[in-house]
Amino acid sequence: xxxxxDIRQNIKAIESTKQIMQTMKMISNARIRRxxxxxxxxxxxxxxxxxxxxxxxxxxLAIPQEENAPENMASRFFANLSxxxxxxxxxxxxxxxxxxxxxxxVVLRSTLQFIKQNEGKEIFIFTIGKKGRDFLNRLRMKxxxxxxxxxxxxxxxxxxxAELLGExxxxxxxxxxxxxxxxxxxxxxxxxxxxxxxxxxxxxxLNKETKSFKEHDFECEPGLFEIFELLVPRLIKANMYxxxxxxxxxxxxATMNAMDSASKNAGELVTALGxxxxxxxxxxxxxxxxxxxxGAEALNS
Numbered sequence: 001x002x003x004x005x006d007i008r009q010n011i012k013a014i015e016s017t018k019q020i021m022q023t024m025k026m027i028s029n030a031r032i033r034r035x036x037x038x039x040x041x042x043x044x045x046x047x048x049x050x051x052x053x054x055x056x057x058x059x060x061l062a063i064p065q066e067e068n069a070p071e072n073m074a075s076r077f078f079a080n081l082s083x084x085x086x087x088x089x090x091x092x093x094x095x096x097x098x099x100x101x102x103x104x105x106v107v108l109r110s111t112l113q114f115i116k117q118n119e120g121k122e123i124f125i126f127t128i129g130k131k132g133r134d135f136l137n138r139l140r141m142k143x144x145x146x147x148x149x150x151x152x153x154x155x156x157x158x159x160x161x162a163e164l165l166g167e168x169x170x171x172x173x174x175x176x177x178x179x180x181x182x183x184x185x186x187x188x189x190x191x192x193x194x195x196x197x198x199x200x201x202x203x204x205x206l207n208k209e210t211k212s213f214k215e216h217d218f219e220c221e222p223g224l225f226e227i228f229e230l231l232v233p234r235l236i237k238a239n240m241y242x243x244x245x246x247x248x249x250x251x252x253x254a255t256m257n258a259m260d261s262a263s264k265n266a267g268e269l270v271t272a273l274g275x276x277x278x279x280x281x282x283x284x285x286x287x288x289x290x291x292x293x294x295g296a297e298a299l300n301s
Contacts, residue, residue, distance in 0.1 A: 089181030
C-alpha cells in the first residue's frame with residue numbers, strides 16, 4: 001500500500017500539471033479569435049482569384065498553340081498534358097508541437113497512406129510544421145524528396161510564408177514537370193472539430209458544370225497570356241495563405257480542446273487520489289487504535 005507521503009506527492013504533481021494545461025488552454029483561447037478573424041478575412045480574396053482564373057480558362061484554352069512557341073501555360077495549370085506521371089508533389093501541413101489530440105496524427109496517417117498508394121512514383125514533398133518534417137525524415141524512403149520545409153511559423157503565420165511556399169510549388173511544378181501536386185492538412189470546421197482535407201491544388205481542379213459564380217466577359221490588356229501569367233502565382237500564394245491560416249486556427253482549436261479534456265481528467269484523478277488518501281489515513285488511524293487497545297489489554301492481563 002502506498003504511503004500518505006507518496007499519495008500527497010502524486011496529488012501535488014498532478015495539480016501542477018493541471019495548472020500548466022489550464023495555462024495552455026487559456027493561451028490557445030486568447031489566440032484563436034485572432035486566428036479566426038485572419039482566416040475569415042483571407043477566404044474571399046482566394047475565392048475571387050479562383051473565379052477570375054476560371055473565367056479566363058476557356059478563352060486561354062481556345063487560343064491555338066503556335067509552332068516553336070513556348071508551351072501554353074494552360075496545358076500545365078489546367079489540363080496538364082505534359083506532366084510526367086511518375087513524378088508528383090505533396091504538401092503536408094502539421095503543427096510544430098504535440099498536445100493537440102489527434103490533430104497531427106490524422107494528417108500523418110493520411111500522408112503515409114498517400115505515399116503507399118504512390119509507391120512507384122517520385123514524390124517531391126513540401127512540408128510545413130515540425131511534426132510532419134520529423135515524421136517524413138524518419139521514413140528514409142528513396143522515392144521521397146523533401147524539397148521544401150518550414151517550421152516554427154505557427155501561430156504567427158504571415159503572407160511571407162505563403163509567398164515562399166507558393167514560389168517553391170511553382171518552381172518544382174514547372175522545372176521538375178510534376179504531373180500534379182496534392183495538399184493534405186486540417187481545415188478549420190468549428191472550435192470543437194477539424195476536417196481532414198486531401199485535395200489536388202495543381203493543376204487547378206476547376207469544374208465549369210458545378211461552379212456557382214457568374215461568368216464574366218473580360219477585355220484583357222496587354223493580353224490573355226500576360227494576365228494569366230500574373231494571376232497564377234497570386235492565386236497559388238493566396239490559396240496557400242488561406243490554407244495556412246485554416247490550419248493555424250484548427251491547430252489552436254485542437255490544442256484548446258485537448259488541454260480542456262486533459263485538465264478535466266487531471267481533476268478527476270486528483271479527486272480519486274484524495275479519496276484514496278482518506279482511506280489510507282483512516283486505515284492508519286484504525287491500526288493505531290487497535291495497537292493501543294491491544295497494548296492496554298496486554299498490560300491489564
